[in-house]
Amino acid sequence: MSDKLFRLDAGFQQYDWGKLGSTSAVAKYAAHSDPSVKIAEDKPYAELWMGTHTNVPSYRHDDKASLRDLISSNPKEFLGEDVIKKFQSTTELPFLFKVLSIRKVLSIQAHPDKALGKILRAQDPKNYPDDNHKPEMAIAVTDFEGLCGFKPLEEIADELKRIPELKAIVGDEIAESFIKNIKPHAVKGSSEDSENKKLLQSVFGKVMNASEPTIAENARLLVKRAETKPEDFNKPDLPQLIIDLNKQFPDDVGLFCGCLLLNHCKLNAGEAIFLRAKDPHAYINGDIIECMAASDNVVRAGFTPKFKDVKNLVDMLTYAYDPVEEQKMKTDAVPKSSGAGRSVCFNPPIEEFAIIQTTFAESTGTRHFEGLDGPSILITTSGNGYISSEGTKLKAEPGFVFFVAPNTAVDLEALDTDFVTYRAFVEAN
Ligand SMILES: [Zn+2]
Known part of the structure; x- marks a missing residue:
């Protein structure tokens, strides 16, 4: 048995949003690599975890020794001295590698960078259990759909004009000011660019702080519009996206802060996106390979029953507004x-x-x-x-x-x- 190259048994998680039964890449991989796993066709198979995380550790196939224990027993051999020095750990890998099979939208979220992670943890250790950053990268294994980063400003301005429900939530004053004052061709880092970001923040902040009845009332009208007047939307795939996600999370603020304000990102198999710190994103469906730094630092915005920290969220985002093609990774x-x-x-x-x-x-x-x-x-x-x-x-x-x-x-x-x-x-x- 070699200590240089060996097979691992990877565990899986059956979260509700996972693809069902053998339609899930996670289920197929788990069952093919371990014949004792029998796929239940009515059960979700969401995530395969490969690494040293204590929730779902990986084991050496031959002797069932945990990878974490193997590393701890001989960190120099399994991590290397330079990696130990750089990441200050003799027990775990600096990354967690996963396969995700997504059937239902995951919450719209953003992750703090290291500096903000420390502050949030100090303020609220219950909701922010660690102070690391959480960069994530997703490579599509099958065709993938997600929401990723804010749309270009002129697209949002166009929606404020076309979609009365969005304007009703944002309010006439902020909507008019956004439409009138954005400079879509501002140079990155210029003062015009930072004014653009403030305008975008004011729109997003208004949506995130709207009352639940206001969101619910406008969500119903928005879904009705998507069903009966799809031509009112500026992108042909938007009405169906709104209808689909409303079935999963009825009357949710995510229809506005997600579907209307964030890029609808479609990846072909083999394409990838990197999710920068403080950029809002959500996975909608598909099978992906995901890699992340070991952290649970998440600030949520929509499509979630969990805690939403609206104030920190609105304060923290980068408000970058690049078209979706620019968010895809080059190789x-x-x-x-x-x-x-x-x-x-x-x-x-x-x-x-x-x-x-x-x-x-x-x-x-x-x-x-x-x-x-x-x-x-x-x-x-x-x-x-x-x-x-x-x-x-x-x-x-x-x-x-x-x-x-x-x-x-x-x-x-x-x-x-x-x-x-x-x-x-x-x-x-
Ligand atoms: Zn994320």
Whole structure:
């Protein structure tokens, strides 16, 4: 049994919003990698967790030792000295790697950065249990829909003109001021840009602070408009989105602060978004690979029965207003890798993680990877192949998860052109 490369058993969570039965990638991966898991077709399978989080720890497949215990017993070998120094932990990975299968919208939320995380925790430890930041990245495994960042300003201005229910909530004064004063082509970081953000904050703040009866009354009119006058909306997919999400969360403020103010983001399989600190977002449906820093710091805005901290939320957001195409991630080349297939790296502007996607759509064969200086976790999402290193050769099938120790070269061998893997890693340098 190698300590450099080994299979992991990953646990799963059955939250209510998960896809049902075998329509869920999480269920398929869990059942294929562990034949004792029998899929119940009427039960939700929401999240597969790969890592050292104590809620759902991963175990070494061969001897059922927990990855957390393995790391704690020999952190230098499993994390590497540089990663230990950088992240100040000898027990856990700096990232949590997941598969999510989403059937129902998750709450509209934003995550504080490190500085704000510390302040919130000091003020309200019950709602903010830790002070870390929580950058998140999502790569679509199937087609994915979400809400991500504020819409461009002229689009919101257009909605204030077209949709009386939004204007009724925002009020004539703030609506007119927004329409009249925005400078959609302001240079980022300029004083015009910061005035734009203040105008956007005033609109969002008004929506978030509206009374429940006001929201409910206007939500019903908005849904009626979506059903009977879809041409009133400035995007063809918006009426159906409103109708669908209202079925999941009737009369919710999320119809306004989410559907009308945030970008409706659609990803094709293989595309990714990085969710910056303090940017509002919500997942609507699809199967995704998600990676995040280990944290539970969430401030919620809508589509949730949970606590909404409206004041902190309205104060904290960046109010960036980029079109959705700009929120999608670009990929980098993967250095120190060669051979068959194709590897690209999704590398967000944070230290805790990046993800390498490897595909073999053109031809089967073997691709070689030099060692990375930190630990990594790899999952096969489709097709069949092998992963090998220094005499260890392991079958890689859908849902099979592997740990790769620092400074360990590996080969991925594709047996078919469907073979796809995702590898989350952290590097100290
Ligand atoms: Zn989030």
